[in-house]
Amino acid sequence: MTTIQYDLPRQTHVSIDIYNIMGQHVKTLVNAVQNPGSYSLIWDATNDRGALAPSGMYLYVLKTNEQHLTKKMVLLR
Secondary structure (H helix, E strand, C coil): CEEEEEEECCCEEEEEEEEECCCCEEEEEEEEEECCEEEEEEECCECCCCCECCCEEEEEEEECCCCEEEEEEEECC
């Protein structure tokens, strides 16, 4: 499991998506308008269908109206 933490200074639309290293979409974690504050969510290493993702390198992409952030993650089983 991987914990993703982020802060929002104002209300905004947030999307957080997981991609494999080949750029294929794995899972959407958030796609909603969120209020200002600190957030923490856990990716349970599953895809959108609920199947376990294989070990490897993944990216999470956090998008708001103001920013676009991409971070690498390594999943080891």
